[in-house]
Amino acid sequence: MGVLLKASSLAYDVVKYIGAAYLFWMGLKLLLNLKHDFPMGGEVNVRKAGILAFLRGFLTNLLNPKIGVFYVTFLPQFIPTQANVTVDSFVLALIHVGLTMLWFTLL
Template sequence: MSVTSEIGAFTAVATVLTVTPGLDTTLVLRTATSQGPRNAYATVLGITAGVLCWGLAAAVGASAVLAASPTGYTVLCGAGAAYLIWLGIGMLRRARTRGRGEETFDTDPSGSVPTREAPLRSWSRGFISNLLNPRFGLFYMATLPQFIPEGAPHFLMGLLLALIHNAIDLIWFSLLILAVRQLGDRLNRPPVQRGLDRVAGVIVIAFGVRLITPVIFS
């Protein structure tokens, strides 16, 4: 197949992967509702940076090394699961303290004026959650070579496909952030914020448990 047809096929696969609700969607929606569009875009940029790293690793064969090393895979799964569970517990704790009217990381001592976290913190949350997810790397390792035509430079083609995936992420998550922004004050009510923190916390913890369960019982 030609380069153009392979790009088209990969775009379709990457689009389905992006729009399917998952951990990235949860992080972006949660950040958009609690921290605003600026921090939500920082989270998106962190996610795309993680995607780019895995795409380049797959292009140069590094993810194949990960797949061939049970120890390396287990360590990365354990680190990723621990991070996600820690992240989810933090969200549940914030939901509980909001419910008691106590101070949280995004509320000032008076409990009335929101204080935004640094965009770098939002970026790192998106980046680390993707970078510590070996399943994402294995997905790239399994699919990316299929979309590189014979004779095409692997690194450059892999970089191009990863950038296409990044563009799809930016478009889709921008639409989600815009939708959250349109809802405005309805999402900023304390009961709604508590509910969103609870739901997001449970989902993120579930992803962490799902990540480590096959390794424990393998």
């Protein structure tokens, strides 16, 4: 997706506006349902809440064009000249994801 966003300004704009609309919708939903989305005590279905939180985070990151542009512009400087760009980029992205997961686990 990062290569597409770098190559096409139209694709970048589409993802940017869809992401902005999604964030606006999430904020509006939060403002309109202040008490309804936060049940107290034993009413919380932990599995359902975890899945919904994962989906929200996944959509937020997927619709954020800055992540793709970051990978396309930042990671290539760490790939040796003779290396397989696809494999090394994927490994570096996995290292970034792993470090991020570790950080958020500690946080």
